[in-house]
Amino acid sequence: MHSKKLRKRFESVILVHLGQAYNLAMWLLHDSTDAEDIVQQSCIRAYKGFSQFRNDNAAGWFLTIVRNTSYNHLKQKQKAQNLVSFDEMAHSSDESAQSTLCTLSLNPEQLMEIGAQKGLVKKSMSKLSPENREIIYLREIAGYSYKEIASIVELPIGTIMSRLSRARCQLRKILINQQAKEQANAV
């Protein structure tokens, strides 16, 4: 049983990051009910362990719990395997520090369309693997540095760089396909 003082501290140190926790869970699980359950479970886990918390990176600690709980949930539902294998086909197995070069490119017209269509980008992101969605979310939307992401996902910075590069490349491919599909449907 925690004291009220510890509860207040938990709210000011951990629960201020609830928004990012919820968004990370949403990007990983793609289901609002699942995301709410996972975030709730993660909060309880974090609260139970909070008296032992000595780290100065509260957001990173909390997001790591949300991430691990989300992946366990994905594994249980056997969703992760299908989504990851989709992504594995698209990139090499090399997870080294070397960045992956992306040969596909978008022309200026495509870029303009993408900028104007929030829905198209969101739809394309949803087709990425959970790993790639999470890294793009952490970097592009939550705004974490490579070092902070490395601490959250518990991987070396080199792997973060190559994974991010590959995720962007993969997103570009999906965007081009998605755009072509929508244009074909419009005709």
Place this chain on the structure above:
Amino acid sequence: MQCNDINALLNPYIDGEMTLSETRTLESHVKNCRQCSAKLNEHVALQAAIHNIGEQKVPNKLRKNIDAQLDLFTEDSRSDSKRSWWLPTAIGMTLSSAITAAMVLLFVSAPAQRSLESQFINAHINSLMVNHLNDVVSDDKHTVKPWFSGKIPFSPSVHSDLGIKDLKLQGGRLDYINEKQTASIIYKVRSHVINVFIQKQELEHDTTGIEITHNTGFNIASWNKRGLAYRAVTDLNKNEIQQFSKAYAAQ
């Protein structure tokens, strides 16, 4: 640098993760290379488009459910407030005023104790933050102890050798805590600072043991000896501060 090298650096460049010299090299190449410039624009536009998606708001229902769950693991505030009003009143009606006074003291002393602890923790933090760790810098107790002479109305005990590995006396400092003149003796164990705050104790009784409390990430060891009250504040772990305090009190 070749275009392929630049292409590999576009991601860290747009993420602001490159050194100044790498940034300059890349920018000077992109300025003169139409192909790389187009690639960079594409990266920036894609980044902006993703950024534009934004964050989803946390549903109110989720926040309410979390609060309700956390309540199950938190001491109940309502029962505390009932007790603090109802119980002393009931006792006061049936027992003597002396017992009532003792109950009031019981309810008041815990918050007062926490507030006092906070003052010592603040003094510890201040000593680390404002570059005012020592007024007298020495690892020799025969330099530190006499320095306090004439400055405070008591002679603090200062020890250079407590038989603890890596422990070093750093010096002494004058503080004013809880409206009392305070002698602060500073030690270091590896990179951890221990401030031993010594004040004149009004109730002259020695404590039988060392009391260790934990507050906002710091351990505080307290004991009374020969009319002086000692409080050692540190971020060292509980076992180490206990060992230190026992050795200090035994001298």
